[in-house]
Amino acid sequence: MSSGSYRLGVLASGGGTNFQAVLARIQSGELPAEVVVVISNNSGSGALRRARGNQIDAIHLSGLTHPDPVSLDRAIEGALHERRVDLVLLAGYMKKLGPRTLERYRDRILNIHPALLPAFGGQGMYGRRVHEAVVASGATESGVTVHLVDEHYDNGPIVAQETVPVEDGDSPETLGARVLELEHTLFPAVVGLFATNRVRIHENQVTIVD
Numbered sequence: 001m002s003s004g005s006y007r008l009g010v011l012a013s014g015g016g017t018n019f020q021a022v023l024a025r026i027q028s029g030e031l032p033a034e035v036v037v038v039i040s041n042n043s044g045s046g047a048l049r050r051a052r053g054n055q056i057d058a059i060h061l062s063g064l065t066h067p068d069p070v071s072l073d074r075a076i077e078g079a080l081h082e083r084r085v086d087l088v089l090l091a092g093y094m095k096k097l098g099p100r101t102l103e104r105y106r107d108r109i110l111n112i113h114p115a116l117l118p119a120f121g122g123q124g125m126y127g128r129r130v131h132e133a134v135v136a137s138g139a140t141e142s143g144v145t146v147h148l149v150d151e152h153y154d155n156g157p158i159v160a161q162e163t164v165p166v167e168d169g170d171s172p173e174t175l176g177a178r179v180l181e182l183e184h185t186l187f188p189a190v191v192g193l194f195a196t197n198r199v200r201i202h203e204n205q206v207t208i209v210d
Helices: 015-027 048-052 069-082 101-106 128-137 172-194
Strands: 007-011 034-040 056-058 086-091 109-113 141-148 158-165 198-200 207-208
Touching: 015 034, 015 048, 015 086, 015 172, 034 048, 034 069, 048 056, 056 141, 069 101, 086 128, 086 172, 109 172, 128 172, 141 172, 158 172, 158 207
Parallel strands: 007 034, 007 086, 034 056, 086 109
Antiparallel strands: 109 141, 141 158, 198 207
């Protein structure tokens, strides 16, 4: 594990492949950061298994552990703050963050979405549902969006987008596989911009500096 001083906290609900992509860049020395905690609302998630396998703090926090939403928000914010997290990554996290966590990490929470926002975003638009909607729409391209997180689903300022073609005969599965491959490249690259202090945020506008 890297000894980089830039500290990442990851929230994930599922397999954690985007977390793994970031971790691989850290372990190869390409990304000057370290993952200090992985939090999941799913006690059986692949993300938590990946974290434990790499000796990273792995924590289950959900409505089961904290039935009161205020208490859950406080627990998530506390787990991140105690570990001095600099940047929070939502890597397939299916829950909306609470106001305490959002305020503590304002402009320091990144989400990755498997489409070109603002299209095909919003509540309930995740995973296969997104790719089904893109294919059904007849769109000629899709892609990946990395954006800052605010109080609304898929709504914060966009940091980066990359496109992939929607090919003739694509199914949600074939399109999804192409998009996921791009996610695993774009997300670590954007994290690297933050870790090397190349992102400026002013009045809800994001600028990347050389």
